[in-house]
Amino acid sequence: MSFLDRIAEGWRKNRKPGYYENFDYHWTMTIDLDQCSGCGACVTACQAENNLPIVGEKAFAKGREVKWLRMEHYWEGEYPDVKLNIIPMLCQHCDNAPCETVCPVSATYHNQDGLNTQIYNRCIGTRSCAVYCPYEVRYFNYNDHTWDSPLDQQLNPDVSVREKGVMEKCTFCIQRVRQAKDTAKDDGRRRVRDGEVQPACVQTCPSQAMAFGDRNDPESNVSQTLAGPRAYRVLDELNTKSSVVYLKKVETEA
Amino acid sequence: MNVSIQPALKSLRTAALIALFALIGICFGYFFNFLVTDNPQVSAPEQPIAFSHKIHAGDNEIPCQYCHTEARRSPSAGVPSVSKCMGCHTEVATESPLIRQVTEYWENKEPIPWIKVHDLPDFVHFTHKRHVQAGVACQTCHGPVETMDRIAVHSRNNDGPTLFASTTGQITNLEASNSGATQNDHWEMGLCLNCHKQHDVVDGKAVRVAEGGFDNGLDCWTCHK
Numbered sequence: 479m480s481f482l483d484r485i486a487e488g489w490r491k492n493r494k495p496g497y498y499e500n501f502d503y504h505w506t507m508t509i510d511l512d513q514c515s516g517c518g519a520c521v522t523a524c525q526a527e528n529n530l531p532i533v534g535e536k537a538f539a540k541g542r543e544v545k546w547l548r549m550e551h552y553w554e555g556e557y558p559d560v561k562l563n564i565i566p567m568l569c570q571h572c573d574n575a576p577c578e579t580v581c582p583v584s585a586t587y588h589n590q591d592g593l594n595t596q597i598y599n600r601c602i603g604t605r606s607c608a609v610y611c612p613y614e615v616r617y618f619n620y621n622d623h624t625w626d627s628p629l630d631q632q633l634n635p636d637v638s639v640r641e642k643g644v645m646e647k648c649t650f651c652i653q654r655v656r657q658a659k660d661t662a663k664d665d666g667r668r669r670v671r672d673g674e675v676q677p678a679c680v681q682t683c684p685s686q687a688m689a690f691g692d693r694n695d696p697e698s699n700v701s702q703t704l705a706g707p708r709a710y711r712v713l714d715e716l717n718t719k720s721s722v723v724y725l726k727k728v729e730t731e732a
Numbered sequence: 733m734n735v736s737i738q739p740a741l742k743s744l745r746t747a748a749l750i751a752l753f754a755l756i757g758i759c760f761g762y763f764f765n766f767l768v769t770d771n772p773q774v775s776a777p778e779q780p781i782a783f784s785h786k787i788h789a790g791d792n793e794i795p796c797q798y799c800h801t802e803a804r805r806s807p808s809a810g811v812p813s814v815s816k817c818m819g820c821h822t823e824v825a826t827e828s829p830l831i832r833q834v835t836e837y838w839e840n841k842e843p844i845p846w847i848k849v850h851d852l853p854d855f856v857h858f859t860h861k862r863h864v865q866a867g868v869a870c871q872t873c874h875g876p877v878e879t880m881d882r883i884a885v886h887s888r889n890n891d892g893p894t895l896f897a898s899t900t901g902q903i904t905n906l907e908a909s910n911s912g913a914t915q916n917d918h919w920e921m922g923l924c925l926n927c928h929k930q931h932d933v934v935d936g937k938a939v940r941v942a943e944g945g946f947d948n949g950l951d952c953w954t955c956h957k
Contacts, residue, residue: 589951597952599855637957638855652957653857660862 502669504592505650506693507680508703509566510725513687516564520679520688521547524568527651527678529633529640531623544617546648547679563727566688568679569594569615569648570712570720577607577616585645591655592721596647603643612713616647650690651677672698693721776884777847781833790878796870803870807859811846814838849883850874850919856955858924866938873923885919924955 524530524547533543552563571594578586578594585601588594608616622642625633633639636653640646658675662668672691680688691700700723703709708725711718788794797803802810818838821831837844850873852858864870870877877883928949931938 587952589953593953595951595953597956599853599956600952636857638857649953649957652953656954656957660859663862664865 502591502694503692504694505571505655505675505721506592506691506700506704507568507650507677507722508689508700508709508725509722510687510689510703510708511565511727512708512725513685514564514566514683515685515687516549516551516562517684518549519682519684520566521545521549523678523682524648526632527634527637528649529637531619531625533621533623537621540620542618542620544619544646546615546617546646548615565712565724566679567613567615567712568722569650570613570718570722571648571650572718572720574717574719576610576612576716576718580606580610582606593650593652593655594647595652596645596649598638598640598644598646601644603645605645607645612716612718616645618645619643651675654678669695776882777849779847779882780845781830782882783830784881785877785883786879786881796877797864803860804864806861807857809860814842814844817844850885857957858955863938866933868927868938872927873919925950 525545528546530544530546537543547566547568550565550567552565554561554563571592573588573592575586575588575594578588581587582604583600583602585597586595586607603618605618608614608618619640619642623639624630634653636657654677655670655675658670662670662674670692672695675690677690680690689699689703691698693701693704695701703725704723706725708728709723710726711720711723714720788799789796799812799816800809801812802808814834814837817834821834825831826835834844875885931940933939
């Protein structure tokens with residue numbers, strides 16, 4: 479088999495419908511907007527866990543901040559009859575991810591756990607993925623960021639510190655996912671237990687609006703939530719088949 | 733009317749010269765880069781104490797994990813503490829000048845500032861635990877440490893056939909181990925990938941397979957995260 483044939487075969491294998499359903503896990507996050515108070519603890523937790531840089535005032539003004547998880551605020555109505563709608567927005571880990579098809583170096587691809595990966599050392603910084611992402615959750619490092627001592631001591635050793643010129647985004651705290659799988663292997667278990675993996679945002683959420691789990695497992699917490707009537711996906715009409723599912727806020731008519 | 737291309741050529745001369753110099757520059761740069769970066773770099777720094785793995789692991793057959801205890805239960809193999817050295821050397825060879833140095837560190841309650849030789853880039857998150865527990869021999873990646881007086885590693889070598897060389901410059905052949913990696917590989921990603929493509933995990937042990945290998949270990953996020 480020639481080299482090109484092998485590439486084509488690999489491509490077809492990964493694009494076959496139902497391919498991703500055969501794998502062990504399909505990580506999914508649910509965010510209950512009814513419980514979310516918009517406190518932003520998840521944003522801070524993400525920042526601490528994943529070595530996100532503070533870009534500074536100047537870069538911020540240019541819209542170059544890096545926040546894998548951000549609170550989006552939507553104001554409704556005119557003062558004084560205003561209403562604030564809040565939605566935490568992070569990488570949706572789409573099954574049909576628009577960012578993956580445009581990466582010229584396969585730095586972003588779909589892995590077997592249904593996650594949308596981002597490999598920093600492979601990324602060459604074309605920023606095509608950020609252009610194609612409908613959720614605008616990919617962030618580019620326009621500068622090298624430094625942590626003054628003693629702040630460098632709080633960097634997470636399990637996560638790479640990204641350098642200038644690479645794209646980054648939410649990884650569903652892959653270091654914690656791998657850690658949980660590692661522990662499962664040590665215990666002689668084949669699978670990770672439901673609720674064993676908690677990304678930093680899920681762990682921190684004071685109102686427990688967020689949940690994380692495997693939707694291949696029908697018994698898991700998230701699978702049961704997914705079946706509920708409030709579940710919806712953001713920009714579902716784009717057929718991205720995202721892995722982050724929001725639960726609609728229940729409105730009471732005033 | 734006589735049309736000449738001479739004037740056009742004249743103005744092009746500067747451009748042609750620049751292009752020529754650029755070409756020479758690129759050629760020079762290419763080979764210079766090759767000269768600098770692709771040279772076999774045997775990294776064998778002189779350690780604060782001339783510790784010999786040959787005496788300990790080779791002649792006296794002390795198992796690797798007697799000192800590197802963390803290898804089987806943590807991502808990092810760990811460097812033994814001074815107390816581990818003193819565990820034996822309060823009794824063994826106490827009068828040797830090298831051991832006196834160790835004792836000095838011990839009495840001053842200072843760690844020995846060993847220099848790291850087998851160093852992976854910061855974007856690689858390798859775990860010793862999984863590999864040691866799967867029965868992969870240390871020598872598969874680290875080479876014949878038990879024959880080395882001073883630890884050495886070939887970080888990159890495009891010309892020579894060996895990954896590991898002892899400090900005497902003598903090339904030591906690694907016995908074809910059950911783990912698949914050969915001394916032809918460099919201390920870089922190919923070393924990991926080749927082995928992962930040739931092995932599968934059966935009952936928690938790495939077993940050689942003809943083709944395929946295990947899917948899970950080939951995901952980029954296994955190491956890069």
